[in-house]
Amino acid sequence: MNIRRLIPTATLAGSLSFGLVALSACSPSDAADGAGGAAGKSGGKLAVVASFYPMQYLAEEIGGDHVDVSTLTKPGVEPHELELGTRQAAQLGEADYILFLKGIQPAVDEAITAAGVPNTVDAASLTTLEKHGSEVGHDHGDEHGDEHAGEEHAGEEHEGEAGTDPHIWLDPVKYAEVAKGVGASLEKADPDNAAAYRKNTTALVERLTTLDTAFKEGLADTSTKTFITTHSAFGYLAERYGLTQESISGLSPESEPSPARIKELRSIAAEDKVGTVFFETLVSDKTAKTVAADSGLRTDVLDPIEGITEKSKGADYVEVMKSNLAALEKALGAK
Structure with missing residues (x-):
């Protein structure tokens, strides 16, 4: 072929x-x-x-x-x-x-x-890409708003087209949209096996829909809606389920946070009753642990699923997303 x-x-x-x-x-x-x-x-x-x-x-x-x-x-x-x-x-x-x-x-x-x-x-x-920065889905009022507008968090880098956020796979609904498009394109590339691609696409979309339902139900009632992450990979997820993502760096995991951003996160954690700072499997956890120790917070893993290794809490995308849901439910005080 x-x-x-x-x-x-x-x-x-x-x-x-x-x-x-x-x-x-x-x-x-x-x-x-x-x-x-x-x-x-x-x-x-x-x-x-x-x-x-x-x-x-x-x-x-x-x-x-x-x-x-x-x-x-x-x-x-x-x-x-x-x-x-x-x-x-x-x-x-x-x-x-x-x-x-x-x-x-x-x-x-x-x-x-x-x-x-x-x-x-x-x-x-x-699918449709959106712009996300260090925080998504929340307005902290004048106390933090001027800081956000004034510096856009020193050192923050943007990815994608014109600052759009490419982390679409962390939203099961958007990922399902992409899956449908991939299925259609495989049918076009290999029409002899089109029926199999359609069947597999339908099965995958059903699994992603089930995952979406689990997130909706699991995060519907929580003590806080704010979570802190290493980098701003979870903007789509936060938006989908009514949460607030606050990241230490920006959209790029290599970005270094400014002292002002660290101070701001300390204030946000106290105001929004945040108890956990999340780090990742493929990026150094040093900064996250420093921020957590500075504010007396716990640390845990919230995996952006950019790769699967022996450290991943699951063997594939769906399993790791379920682990992410469990970590969010615990950190946010799901009832």
Whole structure:
């Protein structure tokens, strides 16, 4: 099913660097690169390359037995920091279908554009992106409002298009919208197996709907609606379930909080009766623990599910989201 790009010898002689990429794609060692093996050697299955775990999960769940999925971001690698090597670039060029989320990984966005694979799907185009910053869903009044407006939190970085938040997979409803779009695009890319893709998409959307219901019911009645996280990954989730996200840094986990932001978080924690500061599995917990100790708060994990490792509280997206729900229920005092 995969159609290899053939390059004349004369072209190779004049384009050495591209020739090296093509040769590396055919090397035996390339089969070990990526979680699912090298694309283009799929035994008749659709060769799918996913940019990082949330895209990989969709491709595997919807594609089922008809796809061979590899991922550019290996388990344990923080996806925002990913830089692509020669083999990964070749992997992209050999794909039948690429699924990525624009705005999360700049190096991946650039490489995918250069690969020029016809069946390339940007998950961000399958739903509506919104702008989120360090806090979502709450107005602390004049006491904090001037600080928010005046400095936009020093060191905060924005991702996505024009400052939009790309963390759509943490909202089960938006993730289900994306799943429907991915299913439709796989049907178009591989019409012989369209019925299977439709069936798998329906099953996945049902699981995500059940997850959405669990979050609605679990967080409907809580002692506080405010939670503090390492970085601002949970804006969509907070908005969906009537919560307030306050992040130590901004949309990027590499951002360093300003002293003013640390002071502000201390005040917010006291005002909103926040008892827990959440940290992540793929990012250092040093800053979160410092903020927690400074304010006499507990720490716990709220996983943005950018990758699954042995430290993850669950084997896949749905399991980790259920763990996140349990952590939020405990931290917010669910009744």
